[in-house]
Amino acid sequence: MLRGGSRWASRFKIFLPRLKNDYKTPPFLLTFSSSFTTTAPTAGTGAADNDSSQPGRPSAPPPIQVGFTDSAGRGVFATRRIAAGELIHTAKPIVCHPSLSSLHSVCYFCLRKLLPDQRPLFQSNDVQFCSQECQNQSQVFHEIERRADWSTFNDYCRMHGLKYPLLVKRYACLVISGSSSASSLDILQPASLSSEMISLVEKEFCLLRSTFQDADINTQQLAFLTKQWYTGVLARIRINAFRVELACESYEDLLSSAAASVEAEGAVGNAIYMLPSFYNHDCDPNAHILWPENVDARVKALCDIEAGEELRICYIDASMDYEARQTILSKGFGFQCNCLRCSSHH
Numbered sequence: 001m002l003r004g005g006s007r008w009a010s011r012f013k014i015f016l017p018r019l020k021n022d023y024k025t026p027p028f029l030l031t032f033s034s035s036f037t038t039t040a041p042t043a044g045t046g047a048a049d050n051d052s053s054q055p056g057r058p059s060a061p062p063p064i065q066v067g068f069t070d071s072a073g074r075g076v077f078a079t080r081r082i083a084a085g086e087l088i089h090t091a092k093p094i095v096c097h098p099s100l101s102s103l104h105s106v107c108y109f110c111l112r113k114l115l116p117d118q119r120p121l122f123q124s125n126d127v128q129f130c131s132q133e134c135q136n137q138s139q140v141f142h143e144i145e146r147r148a149d150w151s152t153f154n155d156y157c158r159m160h161g162l163k164y165p166l167l168v169k170r171y172a173c174l175v176i177s178g179s180s181s182a183s184s185l186d187i188l189q190p191a192s193l194s195s196e197m198i199s200l201v202e203k204e205f206c207l208l209r210s211t212f213q214d215a216d217i218n219t220q221q222l223a224f225l226t227k228q229w230y231t232g233v234l235a236r237i238r239i240n241a242f243r244v245e246l247a248c249e250s251y252e253d254l255l256s257s258a259a260a261s262v263e264a265e266g267a268v269g270n271a272i273y274m275l276p277s278f279y280n281h282d283c284d285p286n287a288h289i290l291w292p293e294n295v296d297a298r299v300k301a302l303c304d305i306e307a308g309e310e311l312r313i314c315y316i317d318a319s320m321d322y323e324a325r326q327t328i329l330s331k332g333f334g335f336q337c338n339c340l341r342c343s344s345h346h
């Protein structure tokens with residue numbers, strides 16, 4: 001199950017959980033420094049950062065920290081009052097991939113929609129980029145990826161409607177090129193995969209490995225690519241991947257931006273981010289993730305949020321009724337939602 005932006009205009013009161021008395025912040029994530037979450041405007045994408053960022057001036061750290069919740073593991077909490085509509089932070093993906101149906105209509109690196117006259121400009125091995133800069137930045141995975149013939153792997157994914165293996169493929173290319181560590185997703189919560197699911201991924205794992213082997217990627221470089229690694233990554237992707245839906249909106253009116261998200265065409269791709277993965281779900285969320293231009297995500301407040309309050313996003317289509325939401329959250333994410341809205345069966 002992939003998470004998209006919230007599509008539900010808030011009518012219910014926001015869930016305000018108590019922080020644990022023994023509230024502790026994990027040592028790996030304290031308050032976020034600007035270097036962790038704020039990102040320089042992406043070359044060629046024009047994506048801006050936190051509202052406070054100005055060229056030559058360090059941007060303020062985002063007003064959030066990761067801590068433990070009473071009942072949903074780790075979560076993201078406000079460190080000060082956040083006003084409705086405020087841009088809380090931006091996030092660049094750890095790994096992303098266009099959906100197979102968007103392969104020829106979006107940039108292979110940043111998932112920005114390509115203009116028809118851009119298509120012939122930045123082309124490499126049958127994929128396109130929106131700018132020279134995106135093409136250059138893609139070298140971290142594309143140098144490896146283009147050495148192999150992915151037609152069988154892609155056909156298998158297309159035939160079975162699979163999206164996650166494409167993310168694993170790109171992540172594996174980043175690891176092989178030395179641009180990423182094979183353990184960089186370990187910090188994320190994994191889904192528990194049944195033994196039936198684990199046996200089902202055998203085929204895609206073997207295809208991925210054999211495609212690299214056929215491209216003469218040597219055994220030493222492929223040492224990390226075991227079935228255990230593959231299923232571990234897949235288990236994390238399953239819970240933490242976002243479906244990227246580009247919504248061209250004005251930022252001024254969050255309710256209209258939520259509506260824009262509903263009207264946007266289907267997903268252009270899928271992506272994994274670090275900080276956004278720590279946001280828990282609420283069927284009446286107080287925060288919202290948007291992709292105005294490309295895969296660079298913007299997290300905004302949907303209402304006023306008090307210091308200490310947990311920030312939650314909605315993983316699913318919140319306009320669904322109670323039963324449908326519970327079914328999807330339980331089957332897709334493995335939890336029973338106990339938000340205020342669900343507690344009253346709305």
Ligand SMILES: C[S@@+](CC[C@H](N)C(=O)[O-])C[C@H]1O[C@@H](n2cnc3c(N)ncnc32)[C@H](O)[C@@H]1O
Binds near residue numbers: 075278279
């Ligand atoms: C994307 S992760 C969110 C961060 C996670 N809590 C952690 O510790 O890494 C999604 C997982 O958080 C938990 N979770 C998120 N929202 C929840 C909710 N409303 N009720 C219970 N558990 C929730 C579930 O275990 C879910 O599979």
